[in-house]
Amino acid sequence: MLEKRIIICLDVRNGRTTKGVKFKENIDVGDPVKMARFYYEQGVDELVFYDITASSEKRKIMIDVVARVAENIFIPFSVGGGIGSIPEIREVLLAGAEKVSVNSHAVRDPSLIEEGASLFGQQCIVLGMDVLKDDSMPSHYRVVIDGGRKPTELDALAWAKQAESLGAGEIVLNSIDADGTQEGYELTVTKLIAEHVGIPVVASGGAGKISHLLDVFTKAHADAALIASMVHFSTFTLPQIKSFLHKNHIPVRLDF
């Protein structure tokens, strides 16, 4: 039986892990490679690195991080954040990432998905989408870009379906309303998208308690759940999360 994936997200700026990662354990929390290795040993199923480096000349630092991560962990990982061209996708994949996540650039130019999928395979191209509740939209959710700052005219469900038909292999669905609240994933939009596309949907934004993951799997049918601060701050550990889910009959990878 296919297991539900627990994916940890790490924000990287200028080659260093950011976003107030506070570990009780004695490891260098600023080093994305050490962080990746730590979570790998704890049994994370997949990792996501978001490059929040502002300038493109510093992109090389991220490529170096990707290459070093690839040498140290033997599970899939993806890279996102400002990736907007085929050469950039190629560079990240060649450095050792399995998948590349495209977001705002794909909204501005949807052919990025199509071309990326045909060149590198559907499984390589992840659509990251940020959505905001908006009852004026047909699905009641609007796509927003540029880190949630800029609203678009795209309906969330329509965009998800379009991205699937263009060749996206997976969708990471982030609710701007829920993001940072730690009050749980936005179940309505997650369920809506997960039930209407044929590709895996990763829920993102809002996880603060272990029960939130159980909810997103059982009530919203997400294929995977993205978590960040709940483990970065050592509020919970991965083994705790997985054992709770297992006790609640969610198939998760326990022996790793």
Next chain:
Amino acid sequence: MSIAVVDYNAGNLRSVETALKHLHADFFITNNPEKILEAEKLIFPGVGEAGAAMNVLKATGLAQAISNFYKSGRPLLGICLGSQIILDRSEESDTICLALVPGAARRFPQHAGYKVPHMGWNQVVHDGSHYLFQGIPSGASFYFVHSYYPDPSNKKACITETEYMIRFCSGLCLDKLSAVQFHPEKSGKYGLKLIQNFLNLSGL
């Protein structure tokens, strides 16, 4: 004990290389058919589309080299697409494949509640008899990403099974050729163990 890794622009070449380096394997990556035949073992990775992959393999002479390598009785490990292309044919783009193992690669049927590609960690069940799975418990999880699966004509060729809407053959073997549908190079310690088991096998 030199191992050739076939380079035909497969998507996971880099990951396979990284895993082999991590295990301190004596290997080289090549797209040269003659070099392949000099190796003691062969790894045939693969992520991509069957039709496009076969076109590259035929145009470069690698298809013939892989067949000759197999016929010489030396150990060969196929990964992902490498476990499909060894069959007679694939339903993907209706492709004629290498025909080393009788059978076909089939597309997962449409089934409510099941997404295709089959992407993520799933259990691999085996009876413990095959050398690749030594030290790996039956039911251990491996990472999969695929829309087609190998369906060998002779079910005895199946060494592992995995369940995703159907029970499919996730690992197969014929003579010294073994192939797995999942990605051992991306499956944590058990994946590395499987690759190590292949490295440990005495070649001739």
